[in-house]
Amino acid sequence: MPQVIEVCPLNELEPGEMRLVEWEDLEIGVFNCAGTVYAIEDRCSHDNGTLVEGTLDEENCTIECPRHGSLFDLKTGKPKTLPAYVPVDTYPVIIEDEKIKLEVE
């Protein structure tokens, strides 16, 4: 069953910022990319790098894995460069009452 979890007030995640959210056994990276919030699995599909420790490119809406440099599209979770080739999971983001919420399962 999908469930909605609260991350933080919107003003606590400014554009260009990112943070890790842990829920049950999930680790999710939440990114504010030029005012739009995205959430993807916080684990590079190549070598388990922590994506929230990588570099956020707000112009192209990508996160670069700090371990080997794969770029992931924050909108789709798909890798845009090798060595990763498997997409990571994405999570629907809900902005409600000035708060960031995620739909998880």
Place this chain on the structure above:
Amino acid sequence: MAVELTENQQLAAINADYEERYGFRDAENYLYKAPKGLNREIVEKISEFKSEPQWMREFRLKALDHFLSRPQPTWGSPLMAEVDYDNIHYFVRASEKAGRSWDDVPEDVKRTFDRLGIPEAERKFLSGVGAQYESEVVYHQVREDLEKQGVIFKDMDSGLREHEDIIRDYFATVIPPNDNKLAALNSAVWSGGSFVYVPEGVHVEMPLQAYFRINTENMGQFERTLIIAEPGSYVHYVEGCTAPTYSSSSLHSAVVELIAKPGARIRYTTVQNWSTNVFNLVTKRAVAHEDATVEWVDCNLGSRLTMKYPSVYLVGERAHGEILSIAFAGKGQHQDAGGKIIHAAPNTTSNIFAKSISKDGGRGSYRGLLEIAKGAHGARSKVVCDALLLDEHSRSDTYPTIRIGEDDVNVGHEATVSKVGDDQLFYLMSHGIPEDEASKLIVNGFIEPITKELPMEYAVEMNRLIELQMEGSIG
């Protein structure tokens, strides 16, 4: 006693031959030679010299940070500890620009390539030639009819100037700057290399060739090659490399990215014959889309240490990857070679055939990865790695990794290690073949499955080089 003398003479002849054919050095008459060592200023200087766009300058500087923050790899070879990054010249400019005629090339540099037989080869059997001397390409030419069909074959610096839009879309998408320490180094200081673009449906029947030459002592050569084959196209790219023999080290660290679009085929052949003071640490990777084929034919004869594992990511259904690797490790050499294939789509197929020959205390290693991702059902792969040891002091290692994430696949792995057997020698000698000839025959037979895949001119050269390395090896 008489036999020993002959062997000594033959051994002496081997060294004399490398010096004469490849080991000669030219006087340094350069427009610019960076001081030894690497820092932000050198990287900015390279970018400034090349009048690059801002995004490339930023790409280089970010890569430099990656390089400086990454530790030196400790896996692979203990010889890695000998690499001294502070004792290298990272950029040397020999000529004002890449000439399109051999007449435009500076006289002493042209003489070098004349001695190496490059212009002659171009006339005889090539579609295009690039010749890189130190950091930059000094000559570049492609046949007019191919140019008319839209084939681009440029040195990478000119490619970036003239086709920035294409390069920006593909550059570093196969090998990001932070992929590994050496890729980061190349990304920071890259210079030269080839940019090849083959339009949809165009078949380049004769090979394109690049020849890389290091002349300066303690030189670092960091060429960058990008080949894009549009749907249904075909291209064969061949590279060769040599350097003079110096007592201290040089570094060659290339990055090669291949992109084969649906139904395209790229074959990339390397005959690496660096002198034995060169550390050859190269990252080569290809991506093959639906129904595409990528073949790496990788022959490693020279260098002090080579660490090179060409890889193919099979990302489209029915894509095919092929890696044929020969490594010859002589005295003081470590050839750590192999290949990687990643089956990321259904019904993809691959072969890795690796052969290593070790003699006079040399070390040959096969290091490979075969990965079949979840969902790549129907994938088929065969890995064969064979090692031949020519004496008791030499060494062979095999480090195969196989990861299989799907049930419905077919994977085979075979590995053998053998010596040149007394019975094989006896059989040939009993037919009147002298011992050293018999030994060469056995070695040539061992590598024949791979040399037969080379264009004839290279196969002949390869056999000649192997024979040279083999001389005096019986005893």
